[in-house]
Amino acid sequence: MIGAGLSELCNWLAATPLSQTIRAAGWIIPTLQTIHILSVAVVFSSAILVDLRIWRLLERDVPLGEITRRFLPTIWPVLFILLTTGSLLIVGEPRRSLLNSTFYFKMALLAVAIVLTVALQRSTSSSPSFWDGTRIRRIAGRFAASVSILVWCGILFAGRWIAYTQAG
């Protein structure tokens, strides 16, 4: 039932002039994917650098709050570029993602990553050394950082896997 509706939505999307334009010129999809991957590089690296700082693997002499202020705000505008290029890629080849469970897995992981990042940004903006405060907070911080690393890697793996699990 949902599958049939989605399939219809895909057919409708694929018939739009925008979708036809995106597919018509061979350079548009690789260009969108290149911008998408470069944006992933920025968001992913920003998150990983903060996670590594929580594990005290770099920039130990600066409070965590300064590191989150340096790297996390960048994530939001770049995430907007990701959503834009991602949406255009979906409009161009709707069946590739919308009928692909890997795509929904990627979006679910993205939701988790966004919640983690917002939580980190909020907690450290009000008190820069929040996650160094007590032993429990240090452990909780490292746990959250590890989850963040795994979730972001999962997003990148799922992104590559979409190409291998797309519907005929």
Place this chain on the structure above:
Amino acid sequence: MLTLSEFISYFEDSALADNIRENDLLFPLIESVHVVSICLVVGSILVIDLRLLGLASLNRPVGRITNAILPLTWSAFAVAAASGLLLFISNATKYLENGYFLAKVLLICAAGLNMVVFHGISAKDLRRWENEAALPLPARLAGGLSILLWVAVVACGRWIGFTMQVH
């Protein structure tokens, strides 16, 4: 005398290359590791490049930033190179015939050369200016060039996938 093509086919005909080619999971798995590591290389170098250009992390001396970031960059680069080599040997002959692949390798060499020139020549007197927000021209050029080269590396990488069907 071993010719280049004999050398290449020695790897391409190996059991390892055969496995990567034939196994449905191995190729995408190595590819995913390659994407993750390339993203870390490009993203972490961008932190340094933006500092050199005077666009970010201005309250932090350049030397502190490179000390913090470069170990991550180099570790990620090692993983990217190793995973890239595995992908390469699975279809070496086809990759060598692909212009985007050759361009990607050359661009990575150029990015490396840019880094060597910066650390070996332009950053010799780093201590004198590393605290400034606006850095000397050679430092800014190195940062700008690095961004352009790595963007081109990623673009070539993506274009390889569209000009060469390995799977």
